[in-house]
Amino acid sequence: MTAGAVTPLDAVIEAHRARIEAALVARLPGPPAVPALLHEAMRYSLVAGGKRLRPVLTLLAAEAVAPDDAAVLDRVLPAACAIEWIHTYSLIHDDLPAMDNDTLRRGRPTSHMVYGDGLAILAGDALLTEAFQLLARTALDVAAADAGRGARTLRAIALVARAAGAAGMVGGQVLDLEAAGQCHAPDVADVRPRRLEAHELRAMHAKKTGALIQAAVVCGAILAGASDEEERALSAFGTELGLAFQIVDDILDVEGEAATLGKTAGKDAAAGKPTYPALFGLEASHELAEAAAARAIAALEPVPHSMRLAELARWVVRRTS
Amino acid sequence: MTAGAVTPLDAVIEAHRARIEAALVARLPGPPAVPALLHEAMRYSLVAGGKRLRPVLTLLAAEAVAPDDAAVLDRVLPAACAIEWIHTYSLIHDDLPAMDNDTLRRGRPTSHMVYGDGLAILAGDALLTEAFQLLARTALDVAAADAGRGARTLRAIALVARAAGAAGMVGGQVLDLEAAGQCHAPDVADVRPRRLEAHELRAMHAKKTGALIQAAVVCGAILAGASDEEERALSAFGTELGLAFQIVDDILDVEGEAATLGKTAGKDAAAGKPTYPALFGLEASHELAEAAAARAIAALEPVPHSMRLAELARWVVRRTS
Numbered sequence: 001m002t003a004g005a006v007t008p009l010d011a012v013i014e015a016h017r018a019r020i021e022a023a024l025v026a027r028l029p030g031p032p033a034v035p036a037l038l039h040e041a042m043r044y045s046l047v048a049g050g051k052r053l054r055p056v057l058t059l060l061a062a063e064a065v066a067p068d069d070a071a072v073l074d075r076v077l078p079a080a081c082a083i084e085w086i087h088t089y090s091l092i093h094d095d096l097p098a099m100d101n102d103t104l105r106r107g108r109p110t111s112h113m114v115y116g117d118g119l120a121i122l123a124g125d126a127l128l129t130e131a132f133q134l135l136a137r138t139a140l141d142v143a144a145a146d147a148g149r150g151a152r153t154l155r156a157i158a159l160v161a162r163a164a165g166a167a168g169m170v171g172g173q174v175l176d177l178e179a180a181g182q183c184h185a186p187d188v189a190d191v192r193p194r195r196l197e198a199h200e201l202r203a204m205h206a207k208k209t210g211a212l213i214q215a216a217v218v219c220g221a222i223l224a225g226a227s228d229e230e231e232r233a234l235s236a237f238g239t240e241l242g243l244a245f246q247i248v249d250d251i252l253d254v255e256g257e258a259a260t261l262g263k264t265a266g267k268d269a270a271a272g273k274p275t276y277p278a279l280f281g282l283e284a285s286h287e288l289a290e291a292a293a294a295r296a297i298a299a300l301e302p303v304p305h306s307m308r309l310a311e312l313a314r315w316v317v318r319r320t321s
Numbered sequence: 322m323t324a325g326a327v328t329p330l331d332a333v334i335e336a337h338r339a340r341i342e343a344a345l346v347a348r349l350p351g352p353p354a355v356p357a358l359l360h361e362a363m364r365y366s367l368v369a370g371g372k373r374l375r376p377v378l379t380l381l382a383a384e385a386v387a388p389d390d391a392a393v394l395d396r397v398l399p400a401a402c403a404i405e406w407i408h409t410y411s412l413i414h415d416d417l418p419a420m421d422n423d424t425l426r427r428g429r430p431t432s433h434m435v436y437g438d439g440l441a442i443l444a445g446d447a448l449l450t451e452a453f454q455l456l457a458r459t460a461l462d463v464a465a466a467d468a469g470r471g472a473r474t475l476r477a478i479a480l481v482a483r484a485a486g487a488a489g490m491v492g493g494q495v496l497d498l499e500a501a502g503q504c505h506a507p508d509v510a511d512v513r514p515r516r517l518e519a520h521e522l523r524a525m526h527a528k529k530t531g532a533l534i535q536a537a538v539v540c541g542a543i544l545a546g547a548s549d550e551e552e553r554a555l556s557a558f559g560t561e562l563g564l565a566f567q568i569v570d571d572i573l574d575v576e577g578e579a580a581t582l583g584k585t586a587g588k589d590a591a592a593g594k595p596t597y598p599a600l601f602g603l604e605a606s607h608e609l610a611e612a613a614a615a616r617a618i619a620a621l622e623p624v625p626h627s628m629r630l631a632e633l634a635r636w637v638v639r640r641t642s
Contacts, residue, residue: 125491174443
C-alpha cells in the first residue's frame with residue numbers, strides 16, 4: 001500500500017460495501033404490509049450513500065475471526081444491515097429541527113426537509129424497530145439449526161441494543177444537546193451552552209458515536225464465533241477506532257467543504273458544539289486521531305487475520321469526507 | 322359479576338397492575354451509565370399512570386396458558402414491561418407537535434411540554450431501544466437454561482418488533498397522519514385531509530393500536546409455552562380486543578371529559594381525524610365495540626383458563642377513561 005493523502009480501500013472492502021448497498025433496501029419490509037409513503041421515506045435515507053463504515057466493520061470482523069468459513073458473510077450480512085438501519089435512524093432524528101437542525105446530509109436534503117418532521121420521526125422509528133426484527137428473525141433461523149449459535153445471536157442483539165440505547169447512542173445525543181444548552185431539566189433556569197472538559201467530551205463521543213461502531217465490530221465477531229480473547233481484542237479495537245473516527249469527524253467539520261462532506265461544514269462551531277479542534281486545536285487533534293488509530297491497530301494483535309481491519313483504521317484517519 | 326355502567330376489575334388483575342407499576346421503573350437502566358436527564362424524562366412518562374392494558378394482557382395470557390406454573394409471572398414480567406415501554410415511547414412521539422400536537426396526557430403535561438421536543442424524541446427512542454435490550458437479555462437468561470425456551474423467546478421478540486414496526490404501529494401512525502393531510506410524498510400537491518372508507522379506518526387502527534395489543538397477548542402466550550391452537554385462539558382474541566379498544570377510544574374522545582380522560586377531549590374531531598363515531602355515529606359505534614368484544618370472548622373457547630381475559634374484554638367496552 002502506498003502512502004498518500006487518501007489511501008484507497010482495497011477491492012475486498014469495496015466488494016463488502018457493494019454487498020451491503022444491495023441488501024440494505026432489499027431486506028426492508030415494503031408494501032402492501034408497509035404504507036408506501038413510509039417505505040419511500042425509509043428508503044430515501046438508506047440509499048443516500050455514505051461510507052457504510054459500521055456494516056463493513058461487521059463483515060470484516062466476522063472474516064477476521066472465521067477466515068476459512070465460506071458462509072460467514074451470508075450469515076452476518078443481516079446483522080450488518082440492521083446496524084446500518086440503526087445508524088441511519090439516528091442520523092434522521094439527529095438532523096431534526098428539534099436537535100441539530102441540519103438541512104443537508106450526504107449531499108441531499110435531510111429527511112424532514114423532504115417528508116416533514118412527523119414522517120421523518122416515524123421513518124427513524126421504523127428503521128430502528130425493523131432492525132431489531134431483522135436481528136431476531138435471523139437469530140431464529142440460526143437457533144433452529146444450532147442452539148449454541150442461537151444464544152450467541154441473542155448476545156449480539158442485546159449488545160447492539162445496549163450500544164444504541166440510553167447508555168449508548170441516545171445517551172450520547174442527550175449529553176450533546178445538554179452541553180449545547182438545547183435540553184435541560186424543567187427546574188433548571190440557566191440553560192446556556194457549557195464548554196465540556198476533555199474527559200466529558202470523550203465520554204460524550206464514546207456514547208454518541210463510539211458505542212455503535214464498537215458494537216458493529218463485536219457483533220460481527222460474536223456471530224462468527226469469536227473466542228473470548230478475540231472478542232476482547234476486537235472490542236478494544238472498536239473503542240479506539242470509534243474515538244479516532246469522531247476526532248476526524250470534528251476535524252473535517254472545520255477543514256472540510258460542504259461539497260466534499262455532503263453536509264453543512266462548520267455547523268458544529270456555529271452551534272457552539274463541543275469538538276476536539278475547539279478544545280485542543282487542529283494540529284493536536286490530528287495527533288490524537290493518529291494515536292487512537294495506532295492503539296486500535298495494536299489491539300488487533302491477538303486476531304491473526306485482521307489486516308483489513310487495520311487498513312480500515314488507517315483509512316479512517318486519512319479520509320477527507 | 323354484576324352488570325353495571327363500569328365493571329370493576331377483580332383483585333387479581335389489580336395485583337398484576339401493581340406488579341407492573343413496580344417493575345416498569347425498577348428495570349429501567351439509570352445513572353451513571355445513562356445521563357440523569359434522559360433517565361428522568363423516560364421515568365416521567367412511565368410513572369404517569371395509565372391503564373397498563375398491554376402488560377396486564379401479557380400476564381393474563383401467560384396465566385391462561387400455564388395456570389399451574391407458579392413461576393410463569395416472574396418469567397413473563399420483563400416482556401410485559403418491555404411492551405409498556407414500547408407503548409409509552411409511541412405515546413411520547415405521537416404527542417409531538419409534528420404529529421398530534423397534544424399538550425396533555427394522562428392528566429399531566431406531555432413529555433415535550435416539560436422537556437422540549439428534542440429530549441422527548443430521544444426519551445422515546447431510548448424506551449424503544451431499551452425494550453429490545455430487556456427482551457434480548459431475558460431471552461439470553463432463558464436460553465442458557467433451556468434452548469427450546471430460548472427459541473420461543475426469540476419468536477416473541479420478532480413478533481413484538483413486527484407489531485411495533487413499519488407494518489404495525491409505526492405504519493398505522495403514518496396512515497393516520499396521511500389521512501389527516503399531515504404528511505405526504507414530496508411530489509404530491511394536494512394534501513387536504515381525506516375521509517377514510519370504513520375498511521381503511523379499520524386497517525389503520527389494526528396497525529396503529531391493534532398490532533401491539535395483539536402482540537402483548539400472543540407474546541405472553543408464547544413465553545408461557547402455548548400450543549399452536551392456544552396461540553391461534555389468543556391471536557384472534559387479541560385482534561378483536563384491539564378493535565373493540567380502539568372503537569371505545571374513539572367514542573370516549575367524543576363523549577368523555579378531559580378530567581376523566583386525562584387528555585384533551587374532542588381533539589380527534591377538531592383535527593378532522595377519522596373516527597368510528599364520525600363514520601358510523603355514536604350508537605352504531607357502541608354496537609360495533611360490543612360485537613368485537615363478544616367475538617374476542619368467543620375466540621377464547623380453546624383456552625380453558627381464560628376467564629380473566631374475558632373479564633378484561635368486558636371491561637374494555639365499559640370503561641369510561
